[in-house]
Amino acid sequence: MKKIKFTSVLLLAFLSYAIASAQQTISIKADKSTRPLIEKWVEAYKVINPDVKIEFVAGKNAQSDLTLVSVDEGVANVVSVGRYALLPVTTTENPLISDIQKREWKEKDIQSLFFVADDIEDDYDRSKNKKNNLTNRLTVYSGNSRTSTSVAFAAKFDRSANDFRGKKIAGDDVYLLSAIAADKESVTFGALENIYDLQTRALRPDLAILPLSVKKNLSDALANGTLDDVIRVVESHSSDLVVVGNFGFVYNNINSEVDAFLSWVLSDGQTYNNESGFLRLSEKQAQTQLYAIANHQSKLWAHNNE
Numbered sequence: 001m002k003k004i005k006f007t008s009v010l011l012l013a014f015l016s017y018a019i020a021s022a023q024q025t026i027s028i029k030a031d032k033s034t035r036p037l038i039e040k041w042v043e044a045y046k047v048i049n050p051d052v053k054i055e056f057v058a059g060k061n062a063q064s065d066l067t068l069v070s071v072d073e074g075v076a077n078v079v080s081v082g083r084y085a086l087l088p089v090t091t092t093e094n095p096l097i098s099d100i101q102k103r104e105w106k107e108k109d110i111q112s113l114f115f116v117a118d119d120i121e122d123d124y125d126r127s128k129n130k131k132n133n134l135t136n137r138l139t140v141y142s143g144n145s146r147t148s149t150s151v152a153f154a155a156k157f158d159r160s161a162n163d164f165r166g167k168k169i170a171g172d173d174v175y176l177l178s179a180i181a182a183d184k185e186s187v188t189f190g191a192l193e194n195i196y197d198l199q200t201r202a203l204r205p206d207l208a209i210l211p212l213s214v215k216k217n218l219s220d221a222l223a224n225g226t227l228d229d230v231i232r233v234v235e236s237h238s239s240d241l242v243v244v245g246n247f248g249f250v251y252n253n254i255n256s257e258v259d260a261f262l263s264w265v266l267s268d269g270q271t272y273n274n275e276s277g278f279l280r281l282s283e284k285q286a287q288t289q290l291y292a293i294a295n296h297q298s299k300l301w302a303h304n305n306e
Contacts, residue, residue, distance in 0.1 A: 024257055025053040029064040031147045032172045033193055034247060037082070037276035038068070041269045045261060052257060065258055070152060071246035079289050080248035081265050083279035085234050086153050087222070087242065088114070088210040089195055090138075090187045091180050097208060099134050100187075104213040107157070107240050113187065114140050115154070115163045139186040140166030141179040148173050152245035153189050181206065189243070193277025196227040203227075212241045227277060235279050244279065248289075259293050266290050 030038050035056070042054045057064050071080050088110060090100060105113070113135050142150045142164040150161045150173075166186075169175050176188040177195070187210070195207050203209065209222050218239055221229040234242055249262065266289050270280045281289070 024255065025055055026066065026258055026261060027055055027057050027064040028066045028068070028249075029057050029062060030068040032174055033191060034068050037193075037272060037278055040272045040276060041265050044269070044272065045264055049260075052261070054261070065255075066249040066251070068147075068247060069250055070147065070149060071248050077251040078248045079251065079262050079266075079293065080246045080281060080285060081262070081269070081289075082248075082273050082281060083244055083246050084149065084191045084193070085230075085242055085244050085279060086149055086189045086191055087195065088187060088189050088212075089177075089180070089207050090210065091184060091206055092208050093206070094184050094186070094208075096134065096137060096185055101208070101211055103211065105210045105241070106213045110241060111157050111159070113138065114142075114165060115157065115159045116165055137185060139183055140164060141176050141183075141186055141188040142166065142168055143170075143173045143176060144168040145170055145172070149189075149191060149243075149245060153243050156243040177207070191277070192227060192230065196230075196277060198227070198275075198277055201226040201228055214239050214241055218242070228274065231274050231277075231279060246281075246285075263290060263293055266293075
């Protein structure tokens with residue numbers, strides 16, 4: 001991460017004039033899952049920049065300088081600041097748990113379980129009667145809010161969010177876990193920060209991850225490892241069955257102080273991602289985002305000195 005830190009130091013020095021000027025409050029809007037991580041960033045950032053004012057805003061119509069979104073939404077003017085990982089889960093009280101855990105779920109199995117069948121899948125389903133019966137007995141829960149990761153999960157399997165079977169839940173994706181707790185014969189998907197206990201680093205005792213047909217190091221981590229074991233493997237090796245997506249901030253109001261905060265998040269702030277259950281950006285990803293901020297800041301500097 002040396003290149004990232006070096007670039008960040010140069011950029012923060014380049015932005016020093018912003019700190020010396022009249023301070024402006026930075027407002028942030030985030031969902032429930034990511035807010036704890038962002039609060040850690042804000043707390044750590046204020047230690048080195050105590051005069052900076054950063055506040056959180058909420059509400060559908062609330063205006064903010066930075067709004068957290070899934071980068072998969074295709075929104076313009078987004079700076080990626082981290083990654084999340086999604087895994088298919090059910091509850092330990094599911095009466096079908098024994099049948100679910102008897103098999104290794106392959107990519108085609110996940111597609112048939114979570115999504116409506118298409119012409120290509122029909123033959124597969126007919127040839128897998130036993131598995132198809134289990135699929136039909138399980139209710140799928142997915143999200144339909146703007147901040148839901150359902151779009152990213154569907155895209156991983158070349159489907160759209162409209163293709164999910166079952167029921168859709170409004171609001172934050174954490175409510176998907178509440179839904180399967182109430183409806184026992186069901187499945188959903190959850191982000192690492194929601195399905196693991198961030199204090200003990202163990203999988204929540206009421207949840208079970210579907211046994212996936214993946215490489216041994218990942219299989220072992222999912223079956224017996226801690227949150228940190230899973231993060232370590234997923235950060236270093238991609239998998240066809242583990243959905244990984246980026247999240248970032250939309251620039252609603254661009255100014256030097258916002259640039260400085262985002263630059264810090266992309267360098268020093270990445271150390272807090274794993275602690276909160278998220279993945280860090282790769283060095284290449286972070287460097288690309290830092291260059292984009294530096295390019296914007298150089299234009300703003302030129303404009304202010306015309």
